Amino acid sequence: MALELTGLAGKVAVVTGAGRMRSIGRAVAVELARAGCDVVVTGTGRSPEHYPEEEKAAGWRDIHSVAEEVRALGRQATAVVTDVSDEASVQALVEQVLAEHGRVDVVVNNAAAARGADRVPVLELDPQVWDTVMRVNLRGTFLVSRAFGRCLVEQGEGGAIINISSIGGKTGGAATAAYAASKAGIQSLTSSMAKELGGHGIRVNAICPGVTATSRLDDLAPDVWQSYVAANIPLGRAGTAQEVAFTAVFLASEQAAWVSGQSWNVDGGQLTVR
Numbered sequence: 001m002a003l004e005l006t007g008l009a010g011k012v013a014v015v016t017g018a019g020r021m022r023s024i025g026r027a028v029a030v031e032l033a034r035a036g037c038d039v040v041v042t043g044t045g046r047s048p049e050h051y052p053e054e055e056k057a058a059g060w061r062d063i064h065s066v067a068e069e070v071r072a073l074g075r076q077a078t079a080v081v082t083d084v085s086d087e088a089s090v091q092a093l094v095e096q097v098l099a100e101h102g103r104v105d106v107v108v109n110n111a112a113a114a115r116g117a118d119r120v121p122v123l124e125l126d127p128q129v130w131d132t133v134m135r136v137n138l139r140g141t142f143l144v145s146r147a148f149g150r151c152l153v154e155q156g157e158g159g160a161i162i163n164i165s166s167i168g169g170k171t172g173g174a175a176t177a178a179y180a181a182s183k184a185g186i187q188s189l190t191s192s193m194a195k196e197l198g199g200h201g202i203r204v205n206a207i208c209p210g211v212t213a214t215s216r217l218d219d220l221a222p223d224v225w226q227s228y229v230a231a232n233i234p235l236g237r238a239g240t241a242q243e244v245a246f247t248a249v250f251l252a253s254e255q256a257a258w259v260s261g262q263s264w265n266v267d268g269g270q271l272t273v274r
Contacts, residue, residue: 007254009036012101017111019043019062022215025110027241038076045081084140107148109141110164118178137182158201165206187263194261203260210267213238234269
């Protein structure tokens, strides 16, 4: 008999940072829906004039397009503009999820600051840029996890929180200090929350992707990434957003019922020691 992931039919999942067309967040939302979840997707409410050309050409509508994909799979979907770094905005998200869906079962913290001005040596790093990365990546994950963690405890039926970190939080590369520190912080937050919430049947894990073929790779030329992949990834290719999403669905399922407090590398073999 083939292995089937179970325990997700009729559950409610919240996925933050899920509005971009080529993104891990979108893939996670779609695959959770395919596994049977109703899905709440959040985004920053970015203006269409700031969409990349491929999204404009496709008529992409950010989180509303992802919500439509979820509905096309026969599941309910809600699209919510949320600033994960703002406590009031996160609380409003919680209230809307409970009002429209009545509960929450799975939380995926995927929202992250766009990279750019943070990719400089520490001695040149603007404190405001540092603060932005920390506010979105680490504070946002904390606020969303705390708010929905309280809901899960009150429901008393367990649940899963899945944080999207990065192998960058383990490798700590040069000119990535803010990003790496924020992702390492997510891994520590994951460990602490797993220990605190385990008694409530709530599992907390992190996924640490390596080089993944999303729009985040667009800041460098393809040949630069190809050279990096050839030199660093044993499997010889970048990963796909769907492959990361498959890991998230497994961690949310009953088959991962004894997995908690972990920060799993999903990176084609690049990092094999931690």
